Amino acid sequence: MVLILRPHTTPIGDETYLFLRQAKAQYTMEDQLSFSGRIHSFNILPQIIRWLSLNGSVQVGIIANLLMIVLGALTTLTFFSIVKTLKRTRTIAFLATIIFVLSPAFTYLFVTVNKNAFPLLLLLISMDSMLKENTRRANLALIATAAFGIIPAIVSLLSIAIYVLLKKEKKLWLAGVIIGTVIVIQMALARTSHIIQDTPIRFVQTLQTMLADMGGIFGLNIFAIILAIFGFVYLWKEKYKHSIIYITIIVFSITSIFIKDTLFYLTPLIAALAALGIEEILKIRWEIRLIENLTLLVLITGLLFSSFSHVKALTVAQPTDEIKESLEFLKEQSNQSAVVFSDITKGNWISAIAERKNVWDSNTELVRDIKERNIDFKNLTATRKIKEADKVIEKYGITHIWIDANMKKKLWKNEEDGLLFLLTYGKDFKKIYESENTQILEIER
Amino acid sequence: MKSYKLVLGVFIFVVLFRVFFMLQTPEWSDSNSYYILKNIENVKEKYAHVVYDPLSYSGRESVGSPLLYYILAPVSVIPYGIKILTSIMIATLVLITYLAAKEITKDKTAQIVAASISGFTPIIIRETLNKISPYTIALPLLFFALYCFIKMERGFYLNLFILTTAILAVLHPLAILLASGLAVYLLLAAVEGIVVTKAKKEVILFTILFVSIIELAVYKEAFIINGVNAIWNNTPMVIRGEYFRNIEIKDILVQTGIVTIVLGGIGRFLAITKETSHAFLTFSSTILATSTLLFFKVMNFNTGVTILGIAMATMAAAGFERTTQYLRLTKADKAKHIIKPAIVLAILATLIVPSYTQAEQAMAQAVTPQEKEALLHIKTTAAAHEVVAASPEEGHYITSIAERRNVMDTNFMLAPEINERYNDLTRLFTTISGKRAREVFREYNVSLIYFSDKTKRIYNESQIPYIDDQDCFRKIKETDKATVYRVKCR
Numbered sequence: 001m002v003l004i005l006r007p008h009t010t011p012i013g014d015e016t017y018l019f020l021r022q023a024k025a026q027y028t029m030e031d032q033l034s035f036s037g038r039i040h041s042f043n044i045l046p047q048i049i050r051w052l053s054l055n056g057s058v059q060v061g062i063i064a065n066l067l068m069i070v071l072g073a074l075t076t077l078t079f080f081s082i083v084k085t086l087k088r089t090r091t092i093a094f095l096a097t098i099i100f101v102l103s104p105a106f107t108y109l110f111v112t113v114n115k116n117a118f119p120l121l122l123l124l125i126s127m128d129s130m131l132k133e134n135t136r137r138a139n140l141a142l143i144a145t146a147a148f149g150i151i152p153a154i155v156s157l158l159s160i161a162i163y164v165l166l167k168k169e170k171k172l173w174l175a176g177v178i179i180g181t182v183i184v185i186q187m188a189l190a191r192t193s194h195i196i197q198d199t200p201i202r203f204v205q206t207l208q209t210m211l212a213d214m215g216g217i218f219g220l221n222i223f224a225i226i227l228a229i230f231g232f233v234y235l236w237k238e239k240y241k242h243s244i245i246y247i248t249i250i251v252f253s254i255t256s257i258f259i260k261d262t263l264f265y266l267t268p269l270i271a272a273l274a275a276l277g278i279e280e281i282l283k284i285r286w287e288i289r290l291i292e293n294l295t296l297l298v299l300i301t302g303l304l305f306s307s308f309s310h311v312k313a314l315t316v317a318q319p320t321d322e323i324k325e326s327l328e329f330l331k332e333q334s335n336q337s338a339v340v341f342s343d344i345t346k347g348n349w350i351s352a353i354a355e356r357k358n359v360w361d362s363n364t365e366l367v368r369d370i371k372e373r374n375i376d377f378k379n380l381t382a383t384r385k386i387k388e389a390d391k392v393i394e395k396y397g398i399t400h401i402w403i404d405a406n407m408k409k410k411l412w413k414n415e416e417d418g419l420l421f422l423l424t425y426g427k428d429f430k431k432i433y434e435s436e437n438t439q440i441l442e443i444e445r
Numbered sequence: 446m447k448s449y450k451l452v453l454g455v456f457i458f459v460v461l462f463r464v465f466f467m468l469q470t471p472e473w474s475d476s477n478s479y480y481i482l483k484n485i486e487n488v489k490e491k492y493a494h495v496v497y498d499p500l501s502y503s504g505r506e507s508v509g510s511p512l513l514y515y516i517l518a519p520v521s522v523i524p525y526g527i528k529i530l531t532s533i534m535i536a537t538l539v540l541i542t543y544l545a546a547k548e549i550t551k552d553k554t555a556q557i558v559a560a561s562i563s564g565f566t567p568i569i570i571r572e573t574l575n576k577i578s579p580y581t582i583a584l585p586l587l588f589f590a591l592y593c594f595i596k597m598e599r600g601f602y603l604n605l606f607i608l609t610t611a612i613l614a615v616l617h618p619l620a621i622l623l624a625s626g627l628a629v630y631l632l633l634a635a636v637e638g639i640v641v642t643k644a645k646k647e648v649i650l651f652t653i654l655f656v657s658i659i660e661l662a663v664y665k666e667a668f669i670i671n672g673v674n675a676i677w678n679n680t681p682m683v684i685r686g687e688y689f690r691n692i693e694i695k696d697i698l699v700q701t702g703i704v705t706i707v708l709g710g711i712g713r714f715l716a717i718t719k720e721t722s723h724a725f726l727t728f729s730s731t732i733l734a735t736s737t738l739l740f741f742k743v744m745n746f747n748t749g750v751t752i753l754g755i756a757m758a759t760m761a762a763a764g765f766e767r768t769t770q771y772l773r774l775t776k777a778d779k780a781k782h783i784i785k786p787a788i789v790l791a792i793l794a795t796l797i798v799p800s801y802t803q804a805e806q807a808m809a810q811a812v813t814p815q816e817k818e819a820l821l822h823i824k825t826t827a828a829a830h831e832v833v834a835a836s837p838e839e840g841h842y843i844t845s846i847a848e849r850r851n852v853m854d855t856n857f858m859l860a861p862e863i864n865e866r867y868n869d870l871t872r873l874f875t876t877i878s879g880k881r882a883r884e885v886f887r888e889y890n891v892s893l894i895y896f897s898d899k900t901k902r903i904y905n906e907s908q909i910p911y912i913d914d915q916d917c918f919r920k921i922k923e924t925d926k927a928t929v930y931r932v933k934c935r
Contacts, residue, residue, distance in 0.1 A: 208672060213661055215669035222661065226654065287644040288603065295651045302658040309665065413865055414888055 002111045003065070005315040010324050011061060012317045013112035014345055014362050017352035020113060022046035023053065023060040033351035034361055035373075036339055036396065042186060043115055044147040064113045071117045072110035076101055078124040083272050085131045096275030099224055102307040104212035105267040111314060116264045119145040119152030123159065123265060126175075130163075135171045142175035146182040150365055151261050153179050158251055159265075166244045186366065206257050212310050217317075218263055220270055223302030228270045230277030245269065319349050323404060326438040327353035333432060334400060334442075341380070341393075342402040343410070350402060359396050381411050384421045386428070393443060401429070405437040448553040452543045452560050459539055459564035463532035466804045467575045468525060472812040476838060477855055478577040479845035481513065485527075485577075488518040500844035501854055502866070503832055503889065508667050508859045512616045513579045531581040535573050538755060539564040541588045546762035548595050548724035549712070552769070554785060558792055559762035562708075565796040566754040567803045568700035572747055574807040580748070583617035588755055590623055591731060595724045597648060610652055614659040622734060622744075622752065624656040629737075630730035639726060667858050676743055679857040681867035689742040696746075701754035702799060704792045709757025711764030725763070732756045812842065816897050819927035823847035823893060826921065831892040834873055834885075836903045843895060852889045874904045879911035886935045894918075897927035 002012070011020070018034070023046040031040045050056065053063040079100055084093035100106055109117050126141035142160060146153040160176040163169070212219035235242040249269055256262035278299075286292035319327075330340065331354040339357045340350045347361025360373045367373075380392040392398070401423065412420050423429045423441055433440035473479060480501075484494045494511035498504070520526035543560035550556065563569075573581050586609050593606035614620035627649040634641045667675040674680075680688050698706055713729065735752045738744035769785060777784055812820075823833060824847045832850040833843045840854025852873075853866045860866070866889075873885045874896075885891065896909055912918050912930060922929040 205672075208668075213665060213668075214672075222657070226657075286647055287642070288647055290603075290607070291644075291647045291651045294607070295647070295654060298651065298654045298658055302654070302661075305658065305662060413862060 002107060002311055002314045005311070007315070008319075008321045008324075010319050010321060011065075011113070012314060013108075013114070014348050015115060016064075016113040017319075017348040018361070018363055019043075019046045019049065019115070020060055020064060021348075021352040023049035023064065024056055033355070033357050034347070034363060035367060036357040036359065038367060039189060040363065040366070042147070043149045045113070045115055045118060048118075049113070068110045068113060068117060071121055072106070075106075075110075075117075075121045075124060078121060078128055079268055079271075082124060082128050082131060083275065085128070086272075087276075092275050092279055095278055096272045099227070099274045099303065100268055100271035102303060103221055103224060103267045103271060104216070104307070104310040105218040105220070105264050107307070107310060107314060108218035109264055114264075115149045116152060116261050119148045119155065120264055120268075123156060124268065130171075139172060139175045142172065143178045146179045150183055150186055151259055153183050154259065155252075155255075155262060155265050157183070158255065159248070162244060162248050162251060166247060209260050210253075210256060210263065213306055216263075217313075218260075220263065220267065221303060221306045223299055223306055224270050224274045226302075227274035227277035227281075227299060230280045231273030231275070232277075234276045234280040235273075245273075249273075318406070319353075320437075322435055322437055323349065324353055326402070326404075326433055326435055326440060329433050330354040330356065330400065330402065330440055338399045339397045340400045340402050341396070341398045343407045344377070346402060346404070346407075354402075356400070359398065380419060382418045384418060386422060386426055389419065389422055389426075399443055401441045401443070403439050403441070448557060449543075451557050452540065455557065455561050455564055456536055456539045459536040460532050462565075462800075462804070463536065463570075463574060464529060466808050467528040467532060469808060470575075470811045471525075472817065473577060474575040474807050474810040476841035476845075478575075478841075480841040480854070480856060481517075481577040482521075482527075483841075483845045484511065484514040485518050485521050488514045489521065498844070500848070500850045501840070501856060502860050503850040503852070505861060506666075506859050507856070508664065510579075510615055510617065510663050512612075513577075513582065516582065517577070527577060528575070531573070531577060534585060535569070535581040536564065537585045538569070538588065541585055541592055542755065542759050545588065545592045545595070545724065545728070545759045548592070549722070549728075549759065550762045550766045552762070552766040554769075554789065555762040555765040558708075558765045558789060559758050561793060562702070562705050562758040562761055562796060563755050565793075565800040566701055566705060566751075566758060567796070567799040568747065568751050568754055570800045571700070571803040571807055572751055574804050575811060576807070579617045580619075580751070583613060583619045584751065584755065586613040586616065587619050587623055587752070588759075591626070591727050594627070594645075594648070595727050597645060598642070603644075603648070606648065610655065614656050615663075618660055618664070619748075620656045621660060622731070622738070624653045625738070626727075626731040626734040627652055629734045630726055633726055633730055633733070637726065639723070670859055675858065678745075679860060679863055681857065681863050683864070683867055683871075688745050690746045691742070697750055697753065699799075700747075700750050701757060702796050704795045705754055705757050705761055708761035708764030708768070708792075709759075711767055712760030712762065713757070715763050715767060725760075728756050728759050732760075812846070813926050815924035815926035816842070816899075817846060818924050819895065819897070819922050819929050820846040822922040823849055823895065823929055827893055832890045833893040833895050834870065834889070834891045835895040835897075836874065836900045837867065837870065838903060839895065839897065839899055847895075849893075852891065871904065874900065874909060875906055877910040879914055879917065882911055883917075883935055886932050891935075892932055893921075894930040894932065895927065896930065 006012070011017070021033070022031075027047055029039055031038055034040060049060055049064050049067060052067060053060045076097055080093050080097045083096045084090065087093060108114070109120065122141040122145045126138040129135070129138035129141060142156050145156040157176060157179050160172045160179070163172060164176070208214040209216045210219050211222060213222045235245065239246075249266065252262050252266040252269070256266060278296075281296060281299075327349060330350075334354070334356060337357070339359065340354065341359045342350060344360050344362055347358035348363065350356055350358040351361065360370070360377070364370050376392045376395065380389055383389050408420070412418050414420075416424065428444050429441045430444055431439060432442045473482070487493065487495050494514045495507055498507055501507075517527050517530065520530045539560045542563035543556055546556040546559035569584075572578070590606055590609040590613060593602045593609060596602040597606055610620065610623065613623060631641060631646070631649060664675060667679070671679040677685055677689055713732065715725070732753060735744065735749050735756070739746065739749040765788075769788070772778065772784060773781065820842055823843070827833070827847070827849050830850070832852060833847060834852050835843050837853045837855050840851040841856070843849055843851040844854065852870055853860065853863075857863055869885045869888065873882055873891075873894075876882050894909065901907060909930075917932065917934040919931045919933060920928060921931045
């Protein structure tokens with residue numbers, strides 16, 4: 001639906017461009033464009049896309065989209081199977097699946113090329129396997145998650161830890177050991193432990209990220225949470241039996257404050273609980289029939305409203321065709337060695353569409369000097385002094401600056417604030433491209 | 446005389462009291478009324494409210510419920526229709542308080558006293574007299590919903606409660622207070638050991654969910670763009686303290702009236718100690734929820750005190766009844782024919798006199814003919830694209846009367862760079878440096894300055910410090926109350 005309604009031809013998201021770029025090339029340990037050259041954390045997803053596209057013979061974009069659709073369908077079926085096994089009623093399983101599919105996290109996960117899509121399916125498969133007492137399949141599925149980057153591996157490790165500690169069973173020890181080893185090896189290779197965000201955690205921003213209704217791009221739906229509370233009440237009758245669910249939700253919720261991708265893994269749990277919540281509401285003997293019907297109507301409307309407004313937001317999400325055109329211009333007009341400075345959220349577009357080196361991008365896993373780059377970024381965008389700007393420009397060998405309207409809104413108060421002042425009046429900066437919302441400046445040396 | 450006739454008399458008196466003042470001028474007492482008026486005109490002409498306002502903040506999106514514009518648009522065709530309708534609407538608080546007081550006490554005098562107090566609470570007069578405000582409808586709706594909740598056992602009142610809550614939720618975020626007040630009701634009932642019927646619990650749950658979805662739908666964009674600041678209406682940090690300030694007993698006493706607080710306080714004390722009826726509990730919960738929101742500074746102080754005033758007026762019925770009962774036990778009983786009317790007269794005197802003063806003050810805030818003359822001069826002489834600098838409190842005058850672009854107004858929600866704009870505007874009117882002022886003119890493309898007696902009071906400046914530079918500024922209109930300058934150099 002998002003892809004049909006979208007007025008732009010460009011794929012949605014930031015990470016999408018990283019994986020599509022990697023899928024187009026042979027795998028190497030080093031990425032020459034990201035952070036102007038770095039070791040990247042291992043992720044098998046681009047390689048899978050590459051294999052499926054017969055080494056690039058078929059357009060990787062189309063293959064990636066098809067793959068995501070298939071993954072979405074498989075995830076839905078697996079989730080349905082789990083809830084059905086747990087509850088043994090088709091209605092609840094069906095309801096839970098609908099709530100899951102309508103969730104912003106699900107929509108985002110399968111309309112972008114996302115590193116969490118495969119691991120979520122694998123985690124669900126492992127859960128399904130455990131329910132069907134197939135430990136070997138569960139172990140294999142869990143181990144496979146480690147091939148999709150450090151964050152999915154950490155989530156798997158957490159799940160295993162919760163299971164082992166609460167169930168006091170060692171069935172998943174093998175997966176735990178292998179995943180742990182993979183994480184340690186990756187960190188050792190990159191000589192850093194940087195995984196989680198360095199920026200201070202602010203309550204409001206965290207809340208906004210975690211709740212789709214407050215603007216979180218793949219946050220939780222408030223109405224699903226309200227229904228899940230009813231589900232919680234429902235399960236509380238046998239609280240000791242369901243302690244694993246409570247602990248998992250608490251652990252994943254806390255983890256998502258530091259690693260927001262955890263929200264993808266929290267969503268199916270909330271969806272299942274929300275379905276139980278609906279069952280609980282229906283079970284209650286309501287004294288006022290009108291209120292019962294209105295309450296259900298409000299909750300369902302809330303869920304739908306939340307989902308559709310999220311779909312609407314995704315259809316117009318960046319990058320737009322205008323952004324793509326400006327980056328294609330940059331590709332034509334710059335040398336292959338050019339280094340482009342922009343906001344962290346634009347880095348992957350620069351490297352994928354313009355095929356040029358970026359100063360930084362959002363794939364910050366295992367990047368050693370991320371803090372330093374963040375400080376340099378802030379200094380460069382805030383300064384009106386050419387000497388200060390030159391320091392950062394020379395440090396990273398920046399040759400071009402790419403700016404869009406979003407960046408202007410986020411970073412500067414007016415056209416003469418900070419770096420914008422230098423870009424307007426500094427003689428070293430030459431505007432080589434301008435459209436309604438984007439501009440590219442070349443640094444003349 | 447039957448009590449309902451007396452209450453009708455009070456109701457009519459309150460309406461006449463308000464209309465008497467409001468008809469003294471065709472203008473309104475705050476600039477926000479003009480913003481609402483502009484929307485009403487838009488509804489009348491184009492059958493739609495303003496979604497994108499090209500004049501406010503020199504162009505911005507609007508947010509909030511438009512229901513008020515659609516309610517008032519049909520009556521605006523009648524001369525003074527809006528003034529009369531809003532007076533009647535807010536005066537219905539008298540009838541609602543009377544009905545609620547009937548649930549609290551059987552003493553007819555006490556019921557009428559409570560109704561009269563709600564009609565003449567000074568802060569209600571100050572906040573709503575000669576102003577087009579959503580509160581003129583939202584406040585009666587809030588208290589009527591509470592009354593329906595008390596009487597909910599009868600199906601008729603349940604339907605009325607649902608209808609009232611639905612209108613309130615769509616009209617104004619005050620519905621959040623209704624929902625949180627009912628949640629507090631559940632808590633208090635549990636503490637007091639009062640049995641709450643299952644039906645009431647169901648209704649409370651529904652109200653919380655319904656209000657959440659509506660407010661989320663209306664204010665979602667505001668939350669996404671303004672984040673948590675949306676709770677404070679995105680009010681600039683410098684003046685946030687004025688809008689959302691600490692609870693000060695002195696302010697509450699002055700603004701709600703000493704009698705309201707004393708009698709309401711006795712009623713509230715009874716609610717805690719002796720009386721445990723659902724009616725008591727409902728109003729106690731509203732008072733508690735409002736006080737909590739005020740304490741955490743997430744509710745506009747004036748709005749909070751207004752609600753406290755009305756809730757306390759209702760509770761005052763019990764306070765009055767108990768006070769007169771107590772007096773009967775004392776020697777004062779011998780003069781009972783004098784004492785009761787004397788108390789009633791004292792109550793009315795302590796309310797009507799401050800209310801009259803508040804009404805006069807509210808009317809003094811209305812746009813004067815001289816100010817209007819200056820604003821109309823801008824309308825006739827300035828080009829359509831020109832930006833006029835005025836204080837935020839007068840911003841809507843620029844967009845609605847002068848029909849030109851402003852730098853900012855009091856519609857803060859979704860407004861761009863709110864703190865910077867507020868500070869820049871303050872700088873524009875107070876700096877002694879013409880150079881610094883020119884930076885502001887340049888930044889916001891200011892062509893004209895509107896400087897009135899109100900602006901002088903707001904910025905505590907008798908004139909703009911750098912305005913004597915005749916090379917840069919030319920006085921194009923001067924009246925007794927306002928001056929308009931053209932900016933020649935930026």
